[in-house]
Amino acid sequence: MVAVRELHALADFERVYALFEDIWGFHPEEQPVNVPMMRALAHSGGYVAGAFDGDLLVGASVGFLAAGAALHSHITGSATSGRGVGLALKRHQRAWALERGLERITWTYDPLVRRNAHFNLVKLGARPTEYLPRFYGEMADAINAGDDSDRVLAVWELSAPHVETLALGGHPVPPPVEGAAVALAAEGGHPVARPAGTATVLVAVPEDVEALRRADPGATKAWRVAVRETLGGLLEAGGRVTGFHDKAYYVVERFQER
Template identity: 60%
Template sequence: MSEPDHSAALPGARRRHETAAAQYEEAARRAGVQVRELREIAEFEQVVELFDGIWTTEPGHAPTNVELMIAFSHSGNYVSGAFGDGGDLVGASIGFFAAPSGTALHSHVTGCARGRGIGYALKLHQRAWALSRGLGVITWTYDPLVRRNAYFNIAKLGARPRRYLPSFYGAMEDAINAGDESDRLLAVWRLGDPEAEAACAGAARPPAVPAGAVVALAEQDGRPVEGRVEGRVLLIGTPRDVETLRPRDPATAKAWRHAVRRVLGGLLGEGARVTGFTADGHYIVERP
């Protein structure tokens, strides 16, 4: 990576950054991309075009715009793009410094082509970038109903959801979210935690479900079925593919939204913690 190392005065932090940079390089090699910071208006225009193809937004509703990326890049925030072997932009990520000052980055939006490991390479680049600047935490929000994102964030990266945010963005008009309420989970990626370090080293394993776990929200014939919420360890199910479900069966998608809000949102509000996400689509939630 070409970014300056601001952690050179701290040997432990420098070693962590060097390891993170090497992990990014390996992930980028496997994905067949190179990730770099973006500086030019033409590059920002490519990001808008890429994101428009992903979210299929109406005019004026894109997740970002050229002016915002110029401002972020100029002020030292994170604006990066992933480029394939042919030089085409295949992914991008935008983040900004967050409170507490000097400790955290908030990853505002990341989008990429699916199925090639591009998203993983982008996030590992973002992690190395943050560590080189002395940051220890990256946060972002995601839809708790989207299984692949939940698995990626929790199992592949070692991040942990900390707060449930109902209708966080209000009404959204893009093709992916239209017609649904914009509930989000706030994911917190503590870059030096053992879960994150193992995940970024490629050593993450599917979580073992503790014995005696209670299924608090299950799927039956495609619909949510709420169960008991008593117990120390609870399993919260998710729909198989909510993005396909929304336009095909909006009533069932809405039922999932409200069930997950009640059960998962309620448990997090009471102080429970998400400790994992299973391969078959269940949040593992543990009470203190």
């Protein structure tokens, strides 16, 4: 059983930093968080929490208060997958935020990573609201090096009915996709844009972009540009992401002029 608690001791912050370093392999000049920053955030009312399996730190999250009665989750990482560490951290974040009268939690994530999109949209009920090209500039860590740092801003409305249902252990309600057209498809591992005049469209992302970065940087670049143009273009035009279909496609309701 994973237990999540807030952290306040320097020794704990050092453990969190070591965990993040193991996950991302930060470049010395590109550290998104460090021990002094965690100390300052925790002391000033920000969010620093760790997930523990017994005495072993298996995950952690760092966030700060943001405009609009929000907590911005700056960085969250788990040393293991498939054990519910990420979900436990997010549920702790939600409870922490609600206790302080906050209405939402925001964070950024790479829109090409399928498992993150599925987790954020389906398991949590968050929604991407903004496409952010090259948001962090050039990154040199072990995971992101060689790829553009495009991100989407996820907004988790903590008291939205579908979010509360999921938080209580309910099942997600899939968004309707009947009659939807595929605006971006995956064919032979490569992105293919298609005309889509329907009110609801589907935008594919690669099966495993992290493996693709290592095996075929050119294909990774093609996916990056295609998703930036398609998903980013839809959001910029007023489209609204309503879910993630079949663990492969963003579902987007297009803005329709009347």
